[in-house]
Amino acid sequence: MKLSELAGHLGLTEHQSAGRLDVEISGAYASDLLSDVMALSKEKNVWITCQTHENIVAVAKLKNLAAIILVNGRRPDEETLRSAVEERVIIYSTPEPAFLLSGKLYNLLSKGNH
């Protein structure tokens, strides 16, 4: 599934959408420990987190992640947004908690595999 389709299905709010919206996503990873995301996330994953610190942009860039989805209605910090624009890292948010969003995303992605 393409990132833009996924964002549409989940009704995500766009914060920084300049970048590769047509990327075919490889799955998702949910974690708030950035060291853990650096170790275990995979290229073209979407990353579900409540961390809004600027370092999330660097981690997404480093791991070539498709996008970051902030949960619980969190918004990116000012510096985070600035750095995301520069690095063309796509950031969305949702009012939903990580569990609910992960469940919906899991369903969406498993449908695509059948």
Added chain:
Amino acid sequence: MSPRRIAEEAKRKSLDILGVCDHNSAENAAAVSETAGRAGIRVFPGLEITTREEVHLLALFESIDSALSMQEEVYGHLAGENDETAFGRQVIADAEDEVVGFEAKFLLGAVTLSLGSVVESIHALRGLAIAAHVDRRAFGLIGQLGFVPQGLALDALEISPRLAREEARDKVASDLPLVRGSDAHKLQEIGTATTSFFLEDPAIGEVRKALLGVEGRGFAI
């Protein structure tokens, strides 16, 4: 842990300076400072602040007043009340080990302030901002945020007794000064990791110079 016992333990272990940093609170620092002062030990009053990113940050100050100003800002951004049955009592003691009160705030919570803004507030009060136990995954700066954020004006990174001093430089990727601290939560843990400073006086300004390695001051772990 009580103020007198902390002072006795520090004396027994021949420590000259103690940093006293309760979680999100400086309420006990004055008592420890008073009782340790009688034993010739200098106390830097402080707090171990849990920032919005759930990073533990040590704030050390010259005076009790500065530490209490920081506490006021922390309390203003810290939600919730302590549940004594779940988390135990948060005792406030005086220098004679008498219990003078209980803190009602939930001190294990995180403040709504970002790491960057807490560092700024500490510096505005002329304190030292040191990322706590960066070698620990739980609540350590590097575990939480992956690496030391660029442009964050920290004065030092602290490593815990878990990491041997010889390994420190290889394991922690940063140019910031590295200090070692015990992160003592129990009496017997006091002094299990220390940093030696070469100072004119036991003052925060002197420690800052030592961390920067200027004017003949220095430190070693």
